[in-house]
Amino acid sequence: MPSVLEWNDVYYTFPGTSMPALRGASLRLEYGQRVVLLGRNGAGKSTLLLHANGILRPSAGTVHIAGTPLDYSQHGLRIARRQVGLVFQNPDDQLFSASVAQDISFGPLNMGLSITATRQRVSQVAVRCGVSDLLDRPTHALSGGQKARVALAGVLAMEPRVILADETIAGLDPWMQQQVFVIFNQLVAEGTTVLLATHALDVARHWADLVVVMESGCVVAADTPAQVFADQTLCELLGPPDPWKETG
């Protein structure tokens, strides 16, 4: 069975830099998987995610969506971006409209849905993400947690096969994080793959089906939580589970 998303030996160097951000990164995601992507700052996590929907194009290697190589033509990118949803860390980077309802409607309208269908989709997704009472509110009057849910709603409204959440829960309090995970679990139960890039090792240990570890632009591990956290080398790479304790 084809994977839902696959990176094959991807290389990428940002313009104006000499150090590659990705060095032969390879990863395969299956349908309905809960995936956590770990790695130090600068390991290449965000860069990897930006390749999944064609925002960045690899200098070498390929990206496959549902078994088909990513086509970088306008038509191909349109299809890719319907199938792969990317939620950014900072909701202010994603929320372009001062109207919550209009921001959520952006994706479905770009997919070609009618006004009526889009209104229905916006209502459904707003209920799902718990932002129905925010539809008439201005975006700039929302709290951080509310903005995060609206940003997630804007991506879910496109009904992608894969959700890539780039440190989406960073900065959210435990209650808000729980609300986000409820949504993620519902999506996974429906067959959507959810990948969460995070520094929260506990989430990887207790929530993920697959833990991916990146270091210096490479995927150094992609295995079950039990296997990853049993590997001493990987644990040292990921850092101390209790950073407040003094070492030495």
Added chain:
Amino acid sequence: MRTIDRYAYSNALRRVDPAQKASLTVLAMLLCFLFDRPAVGLLTLGWMFVLTSVWAQVPPRVFGRTLLAEGLFLILSVIGIAISVSLDHPGVNRAAWHIGGLWVSTDANAISLAFQLFARALGCAAALNFLILTTPLTDLIDLMRRLHVSETLIELMTLIYRTIFVLLDSLQRMAIAQAARLGFSSPGRALRSMALLGSQLFLDAYRRSWRMQMALKSRGLEGALRVLPLEYVYDRRIWWVGTALGVSLVVAGIVSCRQF
């Protein structure tokens, strides 16, 4: 700006079609210009104060403060019309004062003209204040879309309006961080801190624009920012109010014209 924005979203006329509210504003402004009489301008001011404070339930002090700022600016503008400054004596028909080698003079016609312009402009400002205090900018942008204003302009307004608040938050955070490290402890340091803040804000805006572009592309942006048209309530009372407003301004205008 934040105060105006807050009341625009929370007033009692929030849900009314912006086309109806804009019609009232345009009607009032047109009549102010058509008759060009102080009575019409001042009556418009009174009408807009009542509509905003009583009907829309925006606190009178908010309307008053907004109008005060505009009024002060207008006063500065009409002073140049009311008063002349010259090197020579202006003549016997003008009241004149000799101040520091210059003659400052005025007469009844100049004062009358200044007041006429002031009242007209203030009336128009009050009409616009009614609109902006009762209508969020998103609704006004939506109205412009319905009126087939250039899509490029609408997209620019959409992005700029949203980004203003994001950058204001950044500015506030940076300024607090600078103040916490004594960045404003002297005039010289304050100047340097503000210069650094300005340059950092520019860089912040530049980086944000790149990230926002990526986020928009990720949701299928292919040129146009397509969004849902907003839904409103159609309020028949606006037409009755508009009729009463129009009739009263026309009567005031005609009576003023006959008197002068």
